[in-house]
Amino acid sequence: xxxxLAWGSLAAASLVLGAxxxxxxxxxxxxxxxxxxxxxGALISAVSLELAQEGVDVGGxxxxxxxxxxxxxxxxxxxxxxxxxxxRRPRHGGRRTAEGSTENDAGxxxxxxxxxxxxxxxxxxGIGIAAxxxxxxxxxxxxxxxxxxxxxxxxxxxxxxxTSRERILLLWGTVAVVCAAATVAGYALSEAATGEAQACIxxxxxxxxxxxLIDSMIPEARRGAGRVAGLAATLGFAVAVALSSLS
Numbered sequence: 163x164x165x166x167l168a169w170g171s172l173a174a175a176s177l178v179l180g181a182x183x184x185x186x187x188x189x190x191x192x193x194x195x196x197x198x199x200x201x202x203g204a205l206i207s208a209v210s211l212e213l214a215q216e217g218v219d220v221g222g223x224x225x226x227x228x229x230x231x232x233x234x235x236x237x238x239x240x241x242x243x244x245x246x247x248x249x250r251r252p253r254h255g256g257r258r259t260a261e262g263s264t265e266n267d268a269g270x271x272x273x274x275x276x277x278x279x280x281x282x283x284x285x286x287x288g289i290g291i292a293a294x295x296x297x298x299x300x301x302x303x304x305x306x307x308x309x310x311x312x313x314x315x316x317x318x319x320x321x322x323x324x325t326s327r328e329r330i331l332l333l334w335g336t337v338a339v340v341c342a343a344a345t346v347a348g349y350a351l352s353e354a355a356t357g358e359a360q361a362c363i364x365x366x367x368x369x370x371x372x373x374x375l376i377d378s379m380i381p382e383a384r385r386g387a388g389r390v391a392g393l394a395a396t397l398g399f400a401v402a403v404a405l406s407s408l409s
Protein backbone atom coordinates (compact mmCIF):
# COMPACT_ATOMS: atom_id res chain seq x y z
CA UNK A 163 0.00 0.00 0.00
CA UNK A 164 2.78 2.44 0.90
CA UNK A 165 4.56 1.56 -2.33
CA UNK A 166 1.44 2.34 -4.34
CA LEU A 167 1.09 5.68 -2.54
CA ALA A 168 4.74 6.51 -3.23
CA TRP A 169 4.59 5.67 -6.93
CA GLY A 170 1.20 7.35 -7.34
CA SER A 171 2.48 10.49 -5.65
CA LEU A 172 5.53 10.52 -7.90
CA ALA A 173 3.40 10.31 -11.05
CA ALA A 174 0.93 12.95 -9.88
CA ALA A 175 3.66 15.28 -8.60
CA SER A 176 4.46 16.24 -12.19
CA LEU A 177 1.26 18.32 -12.22
CA VAL A 178 2.60 20.53 -9.44
CA LEU A 179 6.12 20.41 -10.90
CA GLY A 180 4.77 21.63 -14.23
CA ALA A 181 3.04 24.58 -12.59
CA UNK A 182 6.26 25.47 -10.73
CA UNK A 183 8.28 25.23 -13.95
CA UNK A 184 5.83 27.61 -15.62
CA UNK A 185 6.74 30.24 -13.02
CA UNK A 186 10.49 29.50 -13.10
CA UNK A 187 11.09 30.62 -16.69
CA UNK A 188 9.27 31.65 -19.85
CA UNK A 189 8.15 28.75 -22.05
CA UNK A 190 7.62 29.14 -25.77
CA UNK A 191 4.88 27.26 -27.60
CA UNK A 192 7.60 25.27 -29.38
CA UNK A 193 9.16 24.08 -26.13
CA UNK A 194 5.79 23.06 -24.69
CA UNK A 195 4.96 21.34 -27.98
CA UNK A 196 8.16 19.28 -27.91
CA UNK A 197 7.53 18.08 -24.36
CA UNK A 198 3.94 17.40 -25.34
CA UNK A 199 4.97 15.37 -28.40
CA UNK A 200 7.40 13.28 -26.32
CA UNK A 201 4.61 12.63 -23.80
CA UNK A 202 2.20 11.67 -26.58
CA GLY A 203 4.64 9.04 -27.84
CA ALA A 204 5.08 7.68 -24.32
CA LEU A 205 1.30 7.53 -23.87
CA ILE A 206 0.87 5.62 -27.12
CA SER A 207 3.29 3.03 -25.74
CA ALA A 208 1.40 2.91 -22.44
CA VAL A 209 -1.96 2.50 -24.18
CA SER A 210 -0.59 -0.36 -26.25
CA LEU A 211 1.58 -2.25 -23.77
CA GLU A 212 0.34 -1.32 -20.29
CA LEU A 213 -3.39 -0.94 -20.91
CA ALA A 214 -4.84 -2.66 -23.99
CA GLN A 215 -2.51 -5.66 -23.98
CA GLU A 216 -2.71 -6.11 -20.21
CA GLY A 217 -6.53 -5.91 -20.39
CA VAL A 218 -6.67 -8.61 -23.04
CA ASP A 219 -4.28 -10.81 -21.05
CA VAL A 220 -6.17 -10.64 -17.74
CA GLY A 221 -9.81 -10.43 -18.88
CA GLY A 222 -10.11 -11.08 -22.58
CA UNK A 223 -10.69 -8.90 -25.59
CA UNK A 224 -14.44 -8.54 -25.06
CA UNK A 225 -14.23 -6.90 -21.63
CA UNK A 226 -11.29 -4.77 -22.73
CA UNK A 227 -13.27 -3.58 -25.75
CA UNK A 228 -16.27 -2.76 -23.55
CA UNK A 229 -14.09 -0.63 -21.29
CA UNK A 230 -12.44 0.95 -24.30
CA UNK A 231 -15.79 2.10 -25.67
CA UNK A 232 -16.98 3.35 -22.29
CA UNK A 233 -13.80 5.35 -21.71
CA UNK A 234 -13.90 6.90 -25.17
CA UNK A 235 -17.55 7.93 -24.91
CA UNK A 236 -17.14 9.24 -21.35
CA UNK A 237 -14.21 11.45 -22.30
CA UNK A 238 -15.96 12.63 -25.46
CA UNK A 239 -19.17 13.57 -23.64
CA UNK A 240 -17.57 15.29 -20.66
CA UNK A 241 -15.08 17.15 -22.84
CA UNK A 242 -18.03 18.34 -24.92
CA UNK A 243 -19.72 19.66 -21.79
CA UNK A 244 -16.61 21.71 -21.04
CA UNK A 245 -16.70 23.17 -24.54
CA UNK A 246 -20.37 24.11 -24.26
CA UNK A 247 -19.73 25.85 -20.94
CA UNK A 248 -17.46 28.26 -22.76
CA UNK A 249 -14.36 27.24 -20.83
CA ARG A 250 -12.86 25.24 -23.65
CA ARG A 251 -9.12 25.23 -24.10
CA PRO A 252 -6.77 22.73 -25.71
CA ARG A 253 -6.24 19.81 -23.35
CA HIS A 254 -2.49 20.13 -22.91
CA GLY A 255 -1.26 23.66 -22.65
CA GLY A 256 -2.77 25.51 -25.61
CA ARG A 257 -4.51 28.83 -25.17
CA ARG A 258 -8.24 28.90 -24.52
CA THR A 259 -10.25 29.83 -27.58
CA ALA A 260 -13.46 30.98 -25.92
CA GLU A 261 -13.87 34.59 -24.85
CA GLY A 262 -15.38 35.77 -21.62
CA SER A 263 -14.98 32.61 -19.57
CA THR A 264 -14.62 33.19 -15.85
CA GLU A 265 -11.71 32.17 -13.65
CA ASN A 266 -13.91 29.57 -11.92
CA ASP A 267 -14.96 28.12 -15.28
CA ALA A 268 -11.34 27.83 -16.37
CA GLY A 269 -10.34 26.15 -13.10
CA UNK A 270 -13.22 23.67 -13.36
CA UNK A 271 -12.28 22.79 -16.93
CA UNK A 272 -8.63 22.25 -16.03
CA UNK A 273 -9.48 20.05 -13.05
CA UNK A 274 -12.03 17.99 -14.97
CA UNK A 275 -9.64 17.47 -17.85
CA UNK A 276 -6.96 16.18 -15.50
CA UNK A 277 -9.41 13.89 -13.68
CA UNK A 278 -10.74 12.39 -16.91
CA UNK A 279 -7.48 10.79 -17.88
CA UNK A 280 -5.48 11.06 -14.63
CA UNK A 281 -7.78 9.03 -12.39
CA UNK A 282 -8.19 6.00 -14.71
CA UNK A 283 -4.46 6.06 -15.51
CA UNK A 284 -3.51 5.98 -11.86
CA UNK A 285 -6.16 3.41 -10.96
CA UNK A 286 -4.51 1.14 -13.49
CA UNK A 287 -1.09 2.03 -12.09
CA GLY A 288 -2.23 0.89 -8.62
CA ILE A 289 -3.81 -2.31 -9.94
CA GLY A 290 -0.63 -3.11 -11.85
CA ILE A 291 1.53 -2.61 -8.78
CA ALA A 292 -0.66 -5.00 -6.79
CA ALA A 293 -0.92 -7.61 -9.54
CA UNK A 294 2.71 -7.60 -10.68
CA UNK A 295 4.42 -6.63 -7.44
CA UNK A 296 6.21 -3.84 -9.32
CA UNK A 297 5.38 -0.60 -11.10
CA UNK A 298 4.72 -0.46 -14.84
CA UNK A 299 7.62 1.78 -15.80
CA UNK A 300 6.36 2.86 -19.24
CA UNK A 301 2.96 3.85 -17.83
CA UNK A 302 4.60 5.72 -14.95
CA UNK A 303 6.88 7.62 -17.36
CA UNK A 304 3.99 8.33 -19.72
CA UNK A 305 1.82 9.75 -16.93
CA UNK A 306 4.66 11.86 -15.53
CA UNK A 307 5.81 13.29 -18.86
CA UNK A 308 2.36 13.93 -20.31
CA UNK A 309 1.30 15.83 -17.17
CA UNK A 310 4.15 18.34 -17.48
CA UNK A 311 3.11 20.28 -20.61
CA UNK A 312 -0.51 20.39 -19.45
CA UNK A 313 0.47 22.01 -16.17
CA UNK A 314 3.13 24.27 -17.72
CA UNK A 315 0.88 25.62 -20.45
CA UNK A 316 -2.21 25.92 -18.28
CA UNK A 317 -0.39 27.63 -15.40
CA UNK A 318 1.24 29.99 -17.89
CA UNK A 319 -2.07 31.01 -19.42
CA UNK A 320 -3.93 31.25 -16.11
CA UNK A 321 -1.22 33.42 -14.58
CA UNK A 322 -1.19 35.66 -17.67
CA UNK A 323 -4.95 36.16 -17.28
CA UNK A 324 -4.54 37.34 -13.68
CA THR A 325 -4.93 34.20 -11.57
CA SER A 326 -2.58 34.23 -8.57
CA ARG A 327 0.26 31.75 -8.27
CA GLU A 328 -1.15 30.52 -4.96
CA ARG A 329 -4.51 29.71 -6.51
CA ILE A 330 -2.92 27.94 -9.47
CA LEU A 331 -0.71 25.82 -7.20
CA LEU A 332 -3.70 25.03 -4.98
CA LEU A 333 -5.68 23.86 -8.01
CA TRP A 334 -2.96 21.56 -9.32
CA GLY A 335 -2.02 20.39 -5.85
CA THR A 336 -5.63 19.28 -5.31
CA VAL A 337 -5.69 17.48 -8.66
CA ALA A 338 -2.39 15.76 -7.82
CA VAL A 339 -3.68 14.57 -4.43
CA VAL A 340 -6.81 13.07 -5.99
CA CYS A 341 -4.78 11.34 -8.72
CA ALA A 342 -2.33 9.92 -6.15
CA ALA A 343 -5.28 8.67 -4.09
CA ALA A 344 -6.58 6.89 -7.20
CA THR A 345 -3.39 4.81 -7.28
CA VAL A 346 -3.99 3.68 -3.70
CA ALA A 347 -7.64 2.95 -4.55
CA GLY A 348 -6.57 0.83 -7.52
CA TYR A 349 -4.16 -1.09 -5.33
CA ALA A 350 -6.83 -1.67 -2.66
CA LEU A 351 -9.46 -2.74 -5.19
CA SER A 352 -7.16 -5.07 -7.08
CA GLU A 353 -7.68 -8.00 -4.73
CA ALA A 354 -11.47 -7.77 -5.08
CA ALA A 355 -11.43 -7.01 -8.80
CA THR A 356 -11.88 -9.94 -11.15
CA GLY A 357 -9.85 -10.26 -14.31
CA GLU A 358 -12.86 -8.99 -16.26
CA ALA A 359 -13.14 -5.89 -14.04
CA GLN A 360 -9.44 -5.17 -14.45
CA ALA A 361 -9.79 -5.52 -18.22
CA CYS A 362 -12.65 -2.99 -18.18
CA ILE A 363 -10.58 -0.51 -16.18
CA UNK A 364 -7.60 -0.99 -18.50
CA UNK A 365 -9.85 -0.52 -21.50
CA UNK A 366 -11.57 2.54 -19.99
CA UNK A 367 -8.24 4.31 -19.44
CA UNK A 368 -7.04 3.35 -22.93
CA UNK A 369 -10.24 4.63 -24.56
CA UNK A 370 -10.18 7.96 -22.73
CA UNK A 371 -6.50 8.43 -23.56
CA UNK A 372 -6.94 7.63 -27.25
CA UNK A 373 -9.71 10.21 -27.68
CA UNK A 374 -7.67 12.80 -25.76
CA LEU A 375 -4.56 12.09 -27.85
CA ILE A 376 -6.34 12.58 -31.17
CA ASP A 377 -8.64 15.37 -30.06
CA SER A 378 -6.11 17.68 -28.45
CA MET A 379 -2.70 16.38 -27.41
CA ILE A 380 -1.29 15.48 -30.82
CA PRO A 381 -2.77 18.53 -32.63
CA GLU A 382 -1.37 20.82 -29.92
CA ALA A 383 2.06 19.18 -30.17
CA ARG A 384 2.06 19.68 -33.95
CA ARG A 385 0.88 23.27 -33.62
CA GLY A 386 3.56 24.15 -31.09
CA ALA A 387 6.57 22.19 -32.32
CA GLY A 388 5.85 21.88 -36.04
CA ARG A 389 7.12 18.91 -38.05
CA VAL A 390 9.68 18.04 -35.36
CA ALA A 391 6.76 16.86 -33.20
CA GLY A 392 6.72 13.55 -35.06
CA LEU A 393 10.35 12.87 -34.23
CA ALA A 394 9.84 13.83 -30.57
CA ALA A 395 6.81 11.52 -30.35
CA THR A 396 8.80 8.64 -31.83
CA LEU A 397 11.55 9.24 -29.28
CA GLY A 398 8.99 9.23 -26.47
CA PHE A 399 7.51 5.98 -27.75
CA ALA A 400 10.94 4.35 -28.04
CA VAL A 401 12.00 5.41 -24.55
CA ALA A 402 8.74 4.16 -23.01
CA VAL A 403 8.97 0.81 -24.82
CA ALA A 404 12.56 0.37 -23.67
CA LEU A 405 11.63 1.17 -20.08
CA SER A 406 8.64 -1.17 -20.26
CA SER A 407 10.92 -4.03 -21.28
CA LEU A 408 12.91 -3.48 -18.09
CA SER A 409 9.90 -3.57 -15.74
